[in-house]
Structures are given as C-alpha cells and as structure tokens.
Amino acid sequence: MSNEATPTRIGKYRIDRVLGTGAMGVVYLAFDPHLERPVALKTVRRELLAGEDTSGDMLLRFRNEARAAGRLAHPNIVTVHDFGEDGGTAYIVMEYVAGHGLDTLLVPGHALPLSEAFHWLAQLLAALAYAHEAGVVHRDIKPANLLVTAAGLLKVADFGVARIGSSATSSGWMIGTPSYMSPEQFEGESVDARADLFSAGVVLYRMLTGRQPFVGSPATIRQKIIKDAPARPSEIVSALPPALDAMVAKALARRPDDRFGSAAEWLASLRSLAVSPAAADDDRTIVTPSVYWSASASLPAHATGVGPAPVPVPSAPPSWPPEMLARIERQLATQMGPLASLLVRRAATQTNDLPTLGAQLAAALPDTARLEFEQAFARLTAGLPDMSTMTSSSPGSRVATAAAKVSAVSPASAAGTSPDSAIDQASIDAVAVKLAVYLGPIAKMIASREARHAANFDEFVQRVEDCITDPAQRGRFRHDVDSSG
Structure with missing residues (x-):
C-alpha cells in the first residue's frame, strides 16, 4: 500500500503505520489521543462495503467481531476497545499486541x-x-x-x-x-x-x-x-x-x-x-x-474440574533436603499459588545446584514479581542450616555448597546468567539477528531464553544453533556468528 493510500486519521485515532493487510481490509498501528496509548485499528476495505458485499454480510461480520470480542476480558484474548464508522470506513479498535x-x-x-x-x-x-x-x-x-x-x-x-x-x-x-x-x-x-x-x-x-x-x-x-x-x-x-x-x-x-x-x-x-x-x-x-x-x-476451581486437591508433582532427587524445598515452595506460593509445589519439584529434578534452582523459578515469574522472589529466595536460602559437613561424595554436597554461598548470589545471577558469563545484551541481540534469518520472529525470544541457561558465550551459541533443525542452515548460522566475531 502506498503512503498516499494510508490515512492520517480515522475517527479520533491517529494512524501511524500499516501493520498488515488481508482479504477484508487493513490493520493499522494507531494512537488513542484520549488514553494516550497505541492501539491496533482494523478496517474493512471500502470496495467490499461499496460493491462486492451488496448483501451487507461483510459489515455484519465485522460488527459481529466487535460484539463477540468486546464482551470478553481475558489475558489470553485480544481486547476490543471500540467500534465505529468514519466516512464509509468501518473499524474496530483493539489492544495492540506486539x-x-x-x-x-x-x-x-x-x-x-x-x-x-x-x-x-x-x-x-x-x-x-x-x-x-x-x-x-x-x-x-x-x-x-x-x-x-x-x-x-x-x-x-x-x-x-x-x-x-x-x-x-x-x-x-x-x-x-x-x-x-x-x-x-x-x-x-x-x-x-x-x-x-x-x-x-x-x-x-x-x-x-x-x-x-x-x-x-x-x-x-x-x-x-x-x-x-x-x-x-x-x-x-x-x-x-x-x-x-x-x-x-x-x-x-x-x-x-x-x-x-x-x-x-x-x-x-x-x-x-x-x-x-x-x-x-x-x-x-x-x-x-x-x-x-x-x-x-486463573480459572476458577469449578471450571478446571480440580478443587483443593493437591496437584501431582514429580519427585525431587534425594540430594534435595525436603525441608529446603518446602521453604522454597512456601515462598514461591506467595506469587504463584498452589502451582508453586509443581514448579519447585520439576525444577529440582533438573538441577542439584541451589542458585540454578532459584534462577529457573525466577524465570517462571512475570517481571513484576521476579525481583521480589529473587530477593526473598536469597534471604530464605541464606538462613538454611549449615550443610558443609556433608562429604564431597554425598549426592547433596553441591546443594550444601550452594546453600552456604547463596547469600552472595546477585540479582543478575539469580536471573539465570552465571557470574563469570561473558554474554552481554549486545551479544545476545547480535546473535538473535542472525538467528532470525532461519527461525523468523521467534529468534529474539529463543536467544534470550538460551542465554539464561548458558555458562559462556560459546555454550550460548551452541544452544541457539541446536534450535535450527536443518543441518545446512545450522552450518551457515555458525559461519555467520564466527565471521562476525
């Protein structure tokens, strides 16, 4: 679509750019001047309303979309804010989902x-x-x-x-x-x-x-x-x-x-x-x-079919003292509710290192709750009984060592990056750009995820490379990364 065909305003909404086009019409990134927020504004193509849709079915379908989604308010459903017509253009205003x-x-x-x-x-x-x-x-x-x-x-x-x-x-x-x-x-x-x-x-x-x-x-x-x-x-x-x-x-x-x-x-x-x-x-x-x-x-108990009965969880390995996991579960429950037990037990089956356990649990929380949990986790585990008397051959020795040192864990390391890691955000972004050639828009999310679990840059690149299924593409990706280094 040419710039001349893009309106500058529809109704009260300022049009910033085109987000996408389809059989029905155009979706714009717009700005609501009253609430001062970006929105997605979806329109019906004028020719559909004027000529191709003489029965009015297209406009009826459009209004139906506004009515159906407009009555729903759920975090997993795109919210509809408004519906209107302006100069023969029907439009729906929705939350902008990046x-x-x-x-x-x-x-x-x-x-x-x-x-x-x-x-x-x-x-x-x-x-x-x-x-x-x-x-x-x-x-x-x-x-x-x-x-x-x-x-x-x-x-x-x-x-x-x-x-x-x-x-x-x-x-x-x-x-x-x-x-x-x-x-x-x-x-x-x-x-x-x-x-x-x-x-x-x-x-x-x-x-x-x-x-x-x-x-x-x-x-x-x-x-x-x-x-x-x-x-x-x-x-x-x-x-x-x-x-x-x-x-x-x-x-x-x-x-x-x-x-x-x-x-x-x-x-x-x-x-x-x-x-x-x-x-x-x-x-x-x-x-x-x-x-x-x-x-x-988020569903009520009657909707999930599961009331107060405990959620079955995998057993933690014997290297984790039960009282330690119980403390961590109680703390996480303040942010996650009854699912905390499941998350702690699952994470405990995947690591026997205390800082890594904290990092995995922190990654399961939204940004607004993550820092609070990280700080509480450091305080909680720093107060655990001294387990340094456990022998090095004991299956729980690494846990004991981690527990003794956890008070020194920084928020950065609790977020999943090793203290000695050389992976900075610029490096993550650079790899994500190269990965996007092969995986598309999900590349940034994958790069961020793998960086949290890698001990160093080489391991990070290897983990990202493993996400590419085609061997030839993996080779080209590795060449791209190595040649830029």
Missing part, C-alpha cells in the same frame, strides 16, 4: 518440544474456557489467529465468524478454515463450543508432529475429516507418550459427544499429563512457563 501469529513459529516438518506445545495449548484452552462460558464460540481457531508476544503470552484474535449466545448459522453454510474445521462445520450444522475444541486438536497435532492432520483440496479435507482418522502422533514422532495419542484422538473425535466436554475439562487433563514424568523434557525447551501454568491457575 507479536506474531503462532503460524510463523511453526516450521513445516518441525515438531515442537512437548513443553512448548503444552505451553501454547494451555493458554489457548484457558481463553476458550472463558469465551465459551461467556457464550462465545470462535469457530475459526487456527495458528494464524493466535498471536504470540515476545514474552510468550498467547492471545486469541479474529472473532469475525464467532457465534454469540444461542444464535446459529443458517443450515447449509460452512464457516471456518477447511483444514481446521470440525465435521459439523463442514456439514453446515449448528455448532457449539466443542467445534472450537476440534480445531484446537488440529493445532495440537500440528505442534506435536510438524504436520497437518488433514491436507488436500477443500473437498479432500472434508472427506478426511468426516470419514478418516489421521495417523497417531506417536507414529510420526516416536518419542511421544501414548497418553498424547489418546488426548489427540479425543479432541479430533468426529462426534462432538466423544470429545472433551469443555475446554476446562481438557485443560485439567492436560495439566495432569504435563506433570507426568513421561511428558517431561529438557529444561531448554521451556518458554515462559509462568504463563503456561498461570493460564490454568
């Missing part, structure tokens, strides 16, 4: 680690549980409509074809994106919240296997969705546990009655599976786990 669609993070043929797939799915289910309880069925859940911020927060967007309340689609109409549509959507039947769960199942399958479960022309996809079951995820990725095959099969069941009864029910099932030792994987694959767990924690 991020990218989940589709840009899913590389064909590349399966996500379990923790990342669970991370995104849990947030999606939390959003759907809230929307469904409010009477809104999205009907077009797909990665392109799931926005991901640099901090790892997922937000559901584009409620343009959502169903509100008891309103139903006229018989014979198919609404949605073919490769993500439920059988009942293809048949033009009335749909309920379980249609969104089928679509979420397709998203999960894509994340777990790197493949779409249903491919081909719309007619072929329809035939497969209605009559054929896709290959089990474990047939494609052998390391996947059988419990995931069962979860995917339930989500993709042809009959709505055979699927999960609700997003909240599925979320509770996911939480139970996620804490199973078979589902645990390397710490490097975890991306902002605080959002993943808080998504389920």
